[in-house]
Amino acid sequence: MEEEIKKIFPNFSKELIKEIVANAIQQSSTSGDVLMRTGQYINHTMLLTKGQIKIYREGENGGEFFMYYIQPGEACAVSMICATKSQTSQIMAKVVEDAELIMVPLALMDKWMMEHRSWYEFVIFTYRTRFEEVLEVVDNIAFRAMDERLEFYLKRHAEACGCKDLKLSHQEIATELNTSREVISRLLKKMEQRGLVSLHRNHIALL
Amino acid sequence: MEEEIKKIFPNFSKELIKEIVANAIQQSSTSGDVLMRTGQYINHTMLLTKGQIKIYREGENGGEFFMYYIQPGEACAVSMICATKSQTSQIMAKVVEDAELIMVPLALMDKWMMEHRSWYEFVIFTYRTRFEEVLEVVDNIAFRAMDERLEFYLKRHAEACGCKDLKLSHQEIATELNTSREVISRLLKKMEQRGLVSLHRNHIALL
DNA sequence: TTCATTATGTGATAAATGTTACTGTGGATT
DNA sequence: AATCCACAGTAACATTTATCACATAATGAA
Numbered sequence: 001m002e003e004e005i006k007k008i009f010p011n012f013s014k015e016l017i018k019e020i021v022a023n024a025i026q027q028s029s030t031s032g033d034v035l036m037r038t039g040q041y042i043n044h045t046m047l048l049t050k051g052q053i054k055i056y057r058e059g060e061n062g063g064e065f066f067m068y069y070i071q072p073g074e075a076c077a078v079s080m081i082c083a084t085k086s087q088t089s090q091i092m093a094k095v096v097e098d099a100e101l102i103m104v105p106l107a108l109m110d111k112w113m114m115e116h117r118s119w120y121e122f123v124i125f126t127y128r129t130r131f132e133e134v135l136e137v138v139d140n141i142a143f144r145a146m147d148e149r150l151e152f153y154l155k156r157h158a159e160a161c162g163c164k165d166l167k168l169s170h171q172e173i174a175t176e177l178n179t180s181r182e183v184i185s186r187l188l189k190k191m192e193q194r195g196l197v198s199l200h201r202n203h204i205a206l207l
Numbered sequence: 208m209e210e211e212i213k214k215i216f217p218n219f220s221k222e223l224i225k226e227i228v229a230n231a232i233q234q235s236s237t238s239g240d241v242l243m244r245t246g247q248y249i250n251h252t253m254l255l256t257k258g259q260i261k262i263y264r265e266g267e268n269g270g271e272f273f274m275y276y277i278q279p280g281e282a283c284a285v286s287m288i289c290a291t292k293s294q295t296s297q298i299m300a301k302v303v304e305d306a307e308l309i310m311v312p313l314a315l316m317d318k319w320m321m322e323h324r325s326w327y328e329f330v331i332f333t334y335r336t337r338f339e340e341v342l343e344v345v346d347n348i349a350f351r352a353m354d355e356r357l358e359f360y361l362k363r364h365a366e367a368c369g370c371k372d373l374k375l376s377h378q379e380i381a382t383e384l385n386t387s388r389e390v391i392s393r394l395l396k397k398m399e400q401r402g403l404v405s406l407h408r409n410h411i412a413l414l
Numbered sequence: 415t416t417c418a419t420t421a422t423g424t425g426a427t428a429a430a431t432g433t434t435a436c437t438g439t440g441g442a443t444t
Numbered sequence: 445a446a447t448c449c450a451c452a453g454t455a456a457c458a459t460t461t462a463t464c465a466c467a468t469a470a471t472g473a474a
Contacts, residue, residue, distance in 0.1 A: 057342060059350040067345070081335040090342050114321065127334050128288040134341050135264060135297050138274070141348040142385050143266040146431070169451065178349050180432060185453060201440065201451060353461070376421065387462060392422060408421060408470055 008073045016116040025103040029095045036093040044103040046076045051099025056092045066176035068133045069160045077130035164206040215280045223323040232310040236302045243300040251310040253283045258306025263299045273383035275340045276367045284337035371413040
């Protein structure tokens with residue numbers, strides 16, 4: 001475990017890694033697992049070492065609005081922010097690729113801030129990048145129409161998987177952009193006509 | 208100055224307040240001043256002691272999407288987040304009521320995190336509440352139609368001024384919600400018919 | 415007052431998005 | 445092969461929002 005952490009979180013100090021090994025819990029989750037629900041109490045900060053997690057904001061009528069990915073080497077900013085005061089989660093986290101997690105009890109999360117410079121910097125960095133990411137989300141929905149938002153959505157998913165073949169159904173995309181399948185079908189068709197993508201069953205290839 | 212800070216930031220420790228008095232710069236700004244522009248470098252964290260500031264996300268075509276208010280006793284989360292790495296601002300801050308500010312050089316902002324528990328808690332609290340506020344903004348634009356968003360907008364402005372009489376033109380509201388004046392005029396008319404508001408020139412009264 | 419300016423109201427129309435309803439297709443199961 | 449089912453395509457229509465065009469009203473300046 002120690003070697004793994006060192007590799008995935010290269011900025012963590014030796015002492016911090018020792019503390020993590022001694023105090024944190026490792027957890028495996030399989031694709032589809034929901035790690036955190038809106039309204040649920042948070043008592044751990046989650047660090048991701050393997051797999052992928054998607055973060056959603058839930059609407060009242062069952063909407064699941066996609067906000068951002070968490071990749072190995074990253075942490076869930078919301079779990080950190082809430083952890084400080086043992087707040088309830090404002091978001092929903094779903095595993096989309098079998099994941100390995102390090103769960104840090106919230107009391108330590110706070111304690112380490114004072115004791116480990118590398119932890120402090122990691123937490124602040126996480127806050128900052130997530131805040132900026134959410135601001136970009138605001139941008140998209142505030143200023144852009146659905147066609148542009150769809151393109152942005154596809155681009156982000158391509159970045160996350162590091163490939164140009166996305167295993168997504170139209171319905172999935174529609175749910176995560178809070179619109180309807182028909183709208184997505186139409187817009188994808190237009191993108192295909194513009195030569196940006198090729199469409200297949202459960203699969204969209206970026207060109 | 209010392210007494211004022213103690214009153215407005217009651218959780219700050221004595222030592223912290225001393226440090227602030229010794230190191231921070233006070234600044235007055237009048238209504239209409241833009242304190243921070245998108246893309247501008249940040250080298251101070253801003254604490255507000257008097258007045259009101261509105262925070263906007265700017266669109267490419269001159270949109271000014273309203274996100275949240277900063278009240279006395281609060282700080283600009285973005286200025287804190289960026290300050291850590293001397294990043295450029297992702298937002299625009301405009302004074303809407305003559306303001307008194309305490310400007311903390313970014314080097315101290317970071318140093319105090321380790322030295323003053325009350326500063327640390329204030330910063331973390333600021334992060335958390337702003338993050339939650341922005342998530343609520345996402346909610347609104349992702350899940351709600353313009354009529355609901357307008358009601359929410361008016362409610363927040365009533366809370367900010369602590370009264371039910373809002374000095375806003377339809378055009379102003381339209382700009383801050385990134386829509387057109389006509390849409391706002393029509394929706395306000397409907398609200399008036401439902402008995403929720405009464406409309407006047409440059410002035411909307413909530414009922 | 416008269417004029418100019420800005421704010422507001424409103425109809426007509428266009429465009430984007432949401433909804434309903436139906437068709438077809440590919441793949442899995444039997 | 446026959447059946448089932450999730451996924452995708454698309455037409456028709458409703459609704460919401462955006463845009464254009466103008467009318468009217470309130471306010472301050474000359």
